[in-house]
Amino acid sequence: MTEISSLSTLLRRLEAATTKLEDLAMSGASASTVSSSLTGSGGAHAPQGQLSQIPDASAQGDVSHPNVEAYDELVDGPLKAYLELSKTIGGLVEEQANAMGGLFAAQREMILIATRSQKPPITSDIFNQLLKPTQAELSKVNALRENNRSSPYSNHLATVADGVPALGWIALESKPAPFIGEMKDSAQFYANRVIKDWKEKDQNHVLWVRSYIALLTELQNYVRKLHTTGLVWNPKGIALDTNNINTITGSASASTPAPSPAPAAGGPPPPPPPPPPPPMMDLSSAPKKAETDMTAVFAQLNQGEAITAGLRKVDKSKMTHKNPELRASGMVTAGGKPGSPKRAGPGAPPKPASLTLKKPPKMALEGNKWIVENFENNNEVILDNVELNQSVYIYGCKNSTIMVKSKVTTIAMDSCTKTGLCVESLISQLDLVNSKSIQVQVLGKAPTISLDKIDSCMVYLSKDCLDVEILTSKCSAINILTPDAADEGDYVERPVPEQFLTKIVDGKVVTTAVEHTG
16 A cells, blocks of 8 residues: 555656646756756755655655645634634734644644654654644743733633643643543633623624634544544654754645744743653563462461470560560560560651642632632732622632732632631622631621631631621631720630530420530
8 A cells, every 4th residue: 555655656746747847848948947947946956965864755755644634624624714713803813813823834744744754752852842833832822811811802812722732632642532622621611601792792703613613623533533542653754863853844844834924922831741651660570479389388287286386485574464564665575685676667658749739829810700729828919909799719728818908799718728818898708618727807897707617717807797697517616706895906716616415305406505614
């Protein structure tokens, strides 16, 4: 099959050369012109040493490779429809779409290189150099979303930015198609917002969303069909190294259509490809345990009472049940040497640092909700521009202090440790969930404070907040502090009961808090 493909490619090249010769002959061109048209500008020939490094299209695969042709169908179909609808909307949406066009062009070049080359190690500098064009375009797409969160098209930008990691499938070594499906599902959240906001205003935005989701769907189908276990490379191609990497990338760039120009945008580069899996342990080199002779074991068991003949009698001075001082000291004698310490068992191994995932702190407005999460050792987290109809969600903070200086609808604190929260006023309620060692202070009014699965919490209330309703569930060490009427500026601490007494009175269950006196 490979020989037939190579022969077809050779025939196409021969027909193209014959056609060019006939055209030049009809126009009366000179022999030097004919020679230059076949060998390059000015009739210059490449040195023999460089020709050995340039891959032969007939042997290594060219633009007509099935993987490239199928990708071109994806570009000419779903991608083209998405770019046209983006141009109809214009503005930042069109700008981000231009970056997406450049991203697909960079990925086509990567696929074309894979058809001509052997696969380099995924952690090598060669592979990282091949990924640089893709990473650059990814940075442009994400930067447009991060730098324009206040834009009326912020949901459009977020839809594309949440789905664009799907094009990182080329760096995966197993099951890239399900990964693309997960990224498509992530983009669906903001895509639904776009449809909700624009379905009554402009149907072009709805068609734009559907074209982008269709593009990711077709990309997933393409990868599932032709790159089931990762990007397919040519095992008979050339081995990439520092000497020929520029040659083959330049050759692939010449075969790849130039993407639509996109303005440069700042932003941090995307993360590097995932590390390779740890090397498999060589079981053949592991020492084999000596096989146990079961015959000898049964022979010893059949000795009967004689089996205890080899046991040594323990002296009374070494018996712990007759010598309490041995139990008190925690020391036992071994080998006739008193005072030898007892061997301690192995301690628990420390948790590997690789298993501890530390996420970056985040404070951003998403819709009508402020997201504050992953702050650590920061006592200056301040929200002073929160509007009345907005809410605040605090998650995963440690050893930090958060201050909300505006009146808001609701505030929720989830999974925080040793964190303080200072609130101006609330319209609805304050929710505290799954947290430990936290402190909360209400400067104004709050109708309701709800605590669920809280371990150790101090709630400071103002004079205007004494009519608050406090709900507790599965909580411990909850204390309410109210202003002291006798001493201005001081607080009186009142614990929330944790122990209850339940009785059956007249056929009904009556539960009261247990009060301890004395």
